[in-house]
Amino acid sequence: MNAPSPLPPFAAIVVAAGKGLRVGGDTPKQFRDWRGKALIRHSVEALRDAGASPLVVVTAADARAHAAAALEGIADLRFVDGGATRQDSVRAALEALADTAPAAVLIHDAARPDLPRAVIARLLVTLGEHAGAIPVLPVVDSLAVAGDGGVMIGKAERETLRRVQTPQAFRYPEILAAHRTWAGPTDAGDDAQVLMASNGSVALVDGDERLKKITFAEDFMQDPTLPAFRIGQGYDVHRLEAGEELWLCGVLVPHDKGLSGHSDADVALHAITDAVLGAIGEGDIGTHFPPSDPQWRGARSCRFLEHAVGLARKAGYEIGNVDLTLICEDPKIGPHRPAMRTSVATIMGTPESCVSIKATTTEKLGFTGRGEGIAAQAIVLVTRIA
Numbered sequence: 266m267n268a269p270s271p272l273p274p275f276a277a278i279v280v281a282a283g284k285g286l287r288v289g290g291d292t293p294k295q296f297r298d299w300r301g302k303a304l305i306r307h308s309v310e311a312l313r314d315a316g317a318s319p320l321v322v323v324t325a326a327d328a329r330a331h332a333a334a335a336l337e338g339i340a341d342l343r344f345v346d347g348g349a350t351r352q353d354s355v356r357a358a359l360e361a362l363a364d365t366a367p368a369a370v371l372i373h374d375a376a377r378p379d380l381p382r383a384v385i386a387r388l389l390v391t392l393g394e395h396a397g398a399i400p401v402l403p404v405v406d407s408l409a410v411a412g413d414g415g416v417m418i419g420k421a422e423r424e425t426l427r428r429v430q431t432p433q434a435f436r437y438p439e440i441l442a443a444h445r446t447w448a449g450p451t452d453a454g455d456d457a458q459v460l461m462a463s464n465g466s467v468a469l470v471d472g473d474e475r476l477k478k479i480t481f482a483e484d485f486m487q488d489p490t491l492p493a494f495r496i497g498q499g500y501d502v503h504r505l506e507a508g509e510e511l512w513l514c515g516v517l518v519p520h521d522k523g524l525s526g527h528s529d530a531d532v533a534l535h536a537i538t539d540a541v542l543g544a545i546g547e548g549d550i551g552t553h554f555p556p557s558d559p560q561w562r563g564a565r566s567c568r569f570l571e572h573a574v575g576l577a578r579k580a581g582y583e584i585g586n587v588d589l590t591l592i593c594e595d596p597k598i599g600p601h602r603p604a605m606r607t608s609v610a611t612i613m614g615t616p617e618s619c620v621s622i623k624a625t626t627t628e629k630l631g632f633t634g635r636g637e638g639i640a641a642q643a644i645v646l647v648t649r650i651a
Contacts, residue, residue: 272382273389276367276437277317278358281305281332281375282325282347294479295375296331300650301578303335304479307378312371312432313339315385319365321358323347352451352459356444359437366437372456373432379475380432387470388434396439396465399457400472401427430472433457439465491581491649499539499549499643503530505636513591513598513639514605514622515567515612520596524639527556531566532641533589533622537609538566540587540645541573545580567612574613577647585646586619592633592640598624 281295295305305322312320318341324332326346336342345361347354355372362370369392371385384400391398404423412418433456440456443463453459457467505511509523512531524530538550547553554561554569574584587609591598598605602622610617627634 272316272386273369273392274367275317275369275371275389275434276319276321276362276365277312277371277373277432278321278323278355278362279305279309279312279373279375280323280347280351280354280358282323282328282354283351283376293325293328293331296328296335299378299479300581301583304378305332305335305375306339307579308373308375308380309336309339309342311380311382312373312385315382317371319343319362319367321345321361323354323358348451350451352444352447352453352456355456356451359441359444362437363441368437369434370437370440371432371434372440374478376479377431377476378479379477381473381475384470384473384476385432388432391468391470392434392436395468397433397435397457397460397467398470399433399455399467400430400476401469402430402472402474404428427469428472429455429457430476430478431455435460435465439463494585494646494648495544495582497540497542497544497645497647499536499541499543499645500641501532501535501539501550502632502638502640503532503535504638511596512566513601514589515565515608516601516604518596518601528554528561528564528569529566532639533591533605533643534566534570534609534612536641536643537587537589537613537645538569538573540643541570541577541584541647544645544647545577545582547573547576547580567608570612578650581650582647583650584613584615584619585648586621587613587615587643587645588621589623589641589643591622591624592627592642593624593638594626594629594634594636598622 296303321343323345345358348357388398404426408421408423409417410419440460443460447459461467503524503526505522506525507522509525511518511520511523512529514533524532535550542548550569605622606617606620610620632638633640
């Protein structure tokens with residue numbers, strides 16, 4: 266699979282200055298864990314992966330420590346103190362971008378963690394013809410207008426209504442000018458309304474149900490529509506050659522030959538990686554780490570497996586157990602099994618009791634029987650994160 270096409274240059278603002286306490290507890294929701302990492306980190310990583318630069322994060326002044334911890338390791342972020350309202354916070358972030366004056370800016374709520382790249386692409390393309398673009402979804406239910414006492418007094422025409430999501434995309438000069446010239450109270454519903462007040466054109470593009478806003482405590486519970494568990498299998502083969510190192514399960518095994526491949530050719534970790542990716546429907550190892558890409562030449566295969574496990578957690582799953590079979594005549598796996606088991610468990614972040622490593626031969630038959638290579642077969646169970 267080819268790498269995604271690069272998107273037009275854009276900056277991004279992630280608004281995370283709210284109290285976010287409707288979910289309960291003392292920690293604002295944007296800094297609480299969701300699917301294995303802080304809620305805010307999901308959208309910040311998605312925007313960074315899509316090419317956002319600069320990327321501004323707006324937080325309450327007294328929440329800066331929470332934000333720094335939640336986003337640790339993500340380089341080149343700008344932090345800005347938020348204001349009394351969301352509109353004040355966005356204005357502060359837009360002013361912070363004045364030194365770079367990007368052509369386009371995406372403004373996103375930290376409470377919408379699952380941000381598809383396709384939505385970002387649709388928004389940026391639309392800015393070629395409009396000063397602003399927002400992702401929307403149709404209203405599918407009938408709508409009633411409520412009066413005093415909870416009595417229906419009319420209906421709204423759903424055909425003309427849309428559910429608005431973020432990120433909202435704007436040409437930077439226009440949205441900055443719109444905020445600077447805003448004359449009303451700083452509590453506009455969203456930035457599209459600010460732009461419209463300045464006669465800016467706001468286009469509607471297709472949103473995505475994945476952009477659901479996390480609002481209440483039950484939203485932090487795992488999606489009940491996800492299967493409780495999923496299973497994936499992986500298989501890989503590498504040739505044995507003189508002069509190569511023999512890496513199996515992340516362990517360097519002494520041997521007169523090693524496995525040949527673009528990376529370190531760890532056939533065991535490759536099979537497990539494919540099993541994890543298969544369990545969550547994310548293709549195979551070549552999809553994510555193409556052998557044609559020189560950056561993976563000689564790379565340690567533990568990086569591939571760590572990536573796959575991270576994708577599983579992002580999808581809402583953790584590792585249940587791993588069952589690996591190595592197929593070779595030589596070397597003998599038994600003496601190295603404990604170290605291999607420890608290594609795999611460490612890489613995957615799972616107890617050793619959940620890792621099984623076995624070995625078998627083909628009774629001198631086939632390429633493994635002739636000592637030409639080693640094969641590996643893995644089965645992985647992933648379970649829905651509670």
